[in-house]
Amino acid sequence: MNYAAILGACFVGFATLAFGGGPVPKGPVVPKNEAADPQAKDGQEQEAREGATFPNFKLSEFPFVVIVPDDGKGEAGGWQAARANLEFTRVSLPITMITWFCPLTVEIPIRHSTRGIITPLAAATMSAAVANSVVATMDFKLPQGIFCDTFKTRMLAAFPVMYPGLGARVTK
Amino acid sequence: MTKVMQSELLELIYQHYPRGMLALSRVHVPIGELYYDDTEEHVRLIVAAARGRREYAKWSTMLDGLYARFSVQNESLHLWSGGNDPAYSARIYRPKDSENVQPEQVRASLSFHVSLLGPYYGIHDAGEPDEITQAVAKEIESTYPGYCTIPPDIGNTVVPDVDDAGAPMGEATIYTCLFSRVWTWVVPPPLPIAK
Numbered sequence: 001m002n003y004a005a006i007l008g009a010c011f012v013g014f015a016t017l018a019f020g021g022g023p024v025p026k027g028p029v030v031p032k033n034e035a036a037d038p039q040a041k042d043g044q045e046q047e048a049r050e051g052a053t054f055p056n057f058k059l060s061e062f063p064f065v066v067i068v069p070d071d072g073k074g075e076a077g078g079w080q081a082a083r084a085n086l087e088f089t090r091v092s093l094p095i096t097m098i099t100w101f102c103p104l105t106v107e108i109p110i111r112h113s114t115r116g117i118i119t120p121l122a123a124a125t126m127s128a129a130v131a132n133s134v135v136a137t138m139d140f141k142l143p144q145g146i147f148c149d150t151f152k153t154r155m156l157a158a159f160p161v162m163y164p165g166l167g168a169r170v171t172k
Numbered sequence: 173m174t175k176v177m178q179s180e181l182l183e184l185i186y187q188h189y190p191r192g193m194l195a196l197s198r199v200h201v202p203i204g205e206l207y208y209d210d211t212e213e214h215v216r217l218i219v220a221a222a223r224g225r226r227e228y229a230k231w232s233t234m235l236d237g238l239y240a241r242f243s244v245q246n247e248s249l250h251l252w253s254g255g256n257d258p259a260y261s262a263r264i265y266r267p268k269d270s271e272n273v274q275p276e277q278v279r280a281s282l283s284f285h286v287s288l289l290g291p292y293y294g295i296h297d298a299g300e301p302d303e304i305t306q307a308v309a310k311e312i313e314s315t316y317p318g319y320c321t322i323p324p325d326i327g328n329t330v331v332p333d334v335d336d337a338g339a340p341m342g343e344a345t346i347y348t349c350l351f352s353r354v355w356t357w358v359v360p361p362p363l364p365i366a367k
Contacts, residue, residue, distance in 0.1 A: 067253045074235070075245035075265060081253045103197055107253055113243070114275040137364040145200030149335075156338055156353065160360045164279035167263070167357075169250045171337070172197045 062127040064120035078110025102148035107169040188217040189334035220288040221256040259285040261354040285351035298358040
């Protein structure tokens with residue numbers, strides 16, 4: 001019996017629950033079926049099966065505060081911003097877990113002609129929806145800095161597609 | 173109107189965007205290595221954005237004149253949260269923009285921008301030609317005398333070696349570097365597919 005494999009599998013399950021960014025995320029561990037290197041020579045480590053936890057970002061991770069009050073003019077007015085520090089985890093077997101954080105700021109108007117007043121809760125809901133949508137497109141093997149830069153730019157690109165008139169911004 | 177040369181625009185862009193450098197967050201840059209925000213180029217962009225905030229009243233007054241005539245959405249408030257936009261931006265909704273579309277999915281068909289990096293302005297019109305484009309151009313040119321437009325064959329030129337803070341390296345254009353990523357909102361590029 002391969003106790004190391006069993007122990008590793010149990011740890012992966014624990015890591016998914018403990019570091020998944022909240023409740024058990026949907027589709028928690030997506031193993032990338034990387035077969036062992038057939039050319040691996042004796043003494044070299046074979047490439048292990050790896051996985052990434054797809055975080056399920058919560059609304060509380062986007063605490064919006066007012067930056068500019070609404071002046072009532074135009075199709076949209078006012079400005080609110082949330083500073084987020086989003087956590088990502090990549091698990092490699094047998095037992096390696098890499099966690100990193102992507103700091104970013106999301107900014108959204110306070111009022112919009114088609115949405116009315118956008119409360120901090122509504123802004124957080126949209127931000128989480130965009131973040132959770134983008135994370136599914138990400139390559140978790142990217143170097144962390146490039147991962148975060150890519151994630152930020154994809155969130156910025158996703159907002160005008162998911163919420164066309166909103167005018168949201170995403171910056172580092 | 174002064175003829176705009178691509179070379180002068182590229183020179184202006186490279187003064188404000190460091191070449192070949194990703195705009196990574198500071199936490200991902202080892203101590204001792206050059207950080208994007210500390211480059212001379214980015215500091216020039218910060219200075220330009222600060223000037224945009226100091227002179228914001230001129231832009232705001234111009235918008236006040238347009239609010240009465242068109243459905244205008246100011247996209248420049250990002251400057252007030254410390255954003256380093258290279259331009260003032262705004263969008264205009266036409267009545268046709270909301271035809272056969274859910275209210276939350278309405279997209280403005282026109283955006284206009286006044287660059288903070290040089291004497292250029294841009295109007296990105298994805299709708300049917302009407303009087304709005306000329307009216308906006310007239311307002312901009314009277315508020316910012318001497319500013320000129322950039323023809324599409326130059327403006328859509330890719331600047332492959334700068335990070336315009338809105339797209340992966342290699343996707344910035346002269347338009348997005350001078351007018352910000354808001355330029356692309358009238359016709360957003362396709363999104364990456366989920367893995």
